[in-house]
Amino acid sequence: MLEFFDDTAYEQNGLYIPEASDCMRCGLCVSHCPTFRLNRIDEETPRRRIRTIDKILNQSVVPSGEELAHLNNCLQCRACETVCPSKMAYGQLLDQSRQKLAEMAEPSRLAGLIEKLSLALIEHKPRLHLLSRLLGIYQRSGLQTLLRKSGLLSVLKLETYESLLPPAIDAAPLQPFYLATIERRGSVALFTGCIAESFDRVTAAAAIRVLNRIGFDVIVPGQQGCCGAIHQHRGRAETAAQLAWRNIGVFNALDVEAVVYTASACGLMLSEYEQLAIDDFDDEELGFFRERLIDVSHFINLHWPDNLPLQACRKIVAVHEPCSQRNTLKNQQAVYELLARIPAVNLIPLADNAVCCGAGGVHRLTHPHIADPLGAEKIEQLHISGADLLVTSNIGCALHLAAGAGQLEPQVTVMHPVALIGRLLQEAG
Ligand code: SF4
Ligand code: SF4
Structure with a gap:
């Protein structure tokens, strides 16, 4: 049974999570919002969106079409959360408002059918x-x-x-088990979620290869499923919770050191399962799931063997920091630390990493007027940087940026940091 709309502010992880009505309208979030940077109007600010969310959640009012359009332009990058003095849980509030809206107002039949x-x-x-x-x-x-x-x-x-299709879709399912290729140090489970296994096989295969090379068996449970992020952000919290329960059950049943994920947006959803606030969520089960969850770059960096050689890479490698990684998981440093192990590499952060690239889940499809100019800004920065490669830890950002990076002269390849490590390990023999 869902209890999302308790209209009193509540405690989570020991932190006070304010309600939408607690926004002080101080405006500190405004200049950090990518849609405001693009459009320069108050309607495109977190502050104004919070007001719309307040209407939905606290006054049970369906906003006007214009207000909804501005609300839906939000990329859910959560840059506003990082600067808000009231610690507004913007992402949660937006999810809650979508859930309540789905209950209050039916979408058009066609839009509803396509989404379903x-x-x-x-x-x-x-x-x-x-x-x-x-x-x-x-x-x-x-x-x-x-x-x-x-x-x-x-x-x-x-x-x-x-x-948006990746260059080579590989539909053959991954094996359930991959054996460590040096003396075994333990085993990990790999979260592949829904589309990443087929659409980003290069990353999944590289993660397995590298984990095996640092001494870990890799289990890829076939019963795992989508992390639920898309459902959660589309106002379908109940389905998101069912998916969460399935993943928690599947991974908690495994005797492994860690559950590693490659896509930071999935990692964020997995790490916030407790926010689904389902009555019958067991705190112990959730805690156990959460404590073994780790980003693949972070895990590999922590367990990198002293004597494992990597081929040198005399290239400029720009690091894109996905919003899920930078604004919420806050584990982007692990990528830099892992890649710094590459001899001769020139590692640089992509300029303006604090600004969303525009991918925003399915924004490229649903809101190209927001996604495209933000993506173009990243590609411009990439061009100015003179980088030979761009790494990013999120498949959505990678697909979005690869389109523009492929148009540059010379072309810039976009890949997951672990895919780069996997390639250099292979070359080192
Ligand atoms: S920074 Fe926070 S409190 Fe200030 S306007 Fe933005 S959401 Fe409201
Ligand atoms: S989540 Fe991002 S796009 Fe949405 S209001 Fe906050 S800063 Fe703006």
């Missing part, structure tokens, strides 16, 4: 595998090249959707 179908696909792994297989055939058969050249995708208004 997309979410049902993500929830159901066999269907997702089938889709991945079909997309893999589409890519390998040459149909993708043909359609891209024909201009038909643009006529059908499918160009943006299609451009």
Whole structure:
């Protein structure tokens, strides 16, 4: 039973979480908000959105279409949370308002149907595998090249959707177990969630290879599923909670040192399962799940063996810090520490890392007028930096940025930090 809308402020992790009405309107968050930076109007600020959220949550009022449009432009980057003196839990409040809105106002039939179908696909792994297989055939058969050249995708208004496909979708499921390739030091479980296993196979395979090379067996439980972030952010907290319970059950049953994740947005959702506030969530189970959860770069860096050589890399590597990593998980430093192990590398942070790249979950599809200019700013910074490679720990950001980075002259490859480590380990033999 969900109890999301207790309208008194509540305690979580010992912190006071204010209500939407507790916003002091001080405006400190305004200049940190990427949508305000783009549009320069008060309606596009966290402060104004909090007012809309307050209307929904505390006054049970359905906001005007214009207010909703401004609310939905939010990228959920949570940069506003990092500077708010009232410690507004903006991300939670927005999720709660979407849940309440879903109960108060039906979306249009078509929009509702499309959303329902997309979410049902993500929830159901066999269907997702089938889709991945079909997309893999589409890519390998040459149909993708043909359609891209024909201009038909643009006529059908499918160009943006299609451009988000990763270069090589691999639908074959991962093995359930990968043995350490040096003397065994322990075992870890790998969280692959929903699409990452097929859409970002390079990262999953590299994570397994590197973990094996530092002495850890890797278990990839087939029963795991989507982290639930998309459902949670679309006002479907009940489904998000079901997905959470499934993952907690699957991973807690394993005798492993750690549960590692590669995508920071999934990692954030997994680390905030306790905020789903479900009656029958068991604190001990949640605590056990949370304490073994760790970002893959962080885990590898902590367990890097003294004598493991890496091939030198005489390149400029720019580090993009996804909002989930920088604003909430706050573990981006582990990426720098891990990559600093590479001999001769010139490691630089991508300029303006504090500003969201615009990927924002599905924003590139639903809000290209926000996602595209923010993405273009990143690509401009990447170009100015002269970097040869761009690393990012989130698949959504990687897909969003890869499109622009591929247009640069010379092209810049976008990859997960662990994929770079995996490649250099292989080259070192
Ligand atoms: S910084 Fe916090 S308290 Fe100040 S306006 Fe923004 S949300 Fe409100
Ligand atoms: S989450 Fe990001 S985009 Fe949304 S209001 Fe806060 S700073 Fe702005």
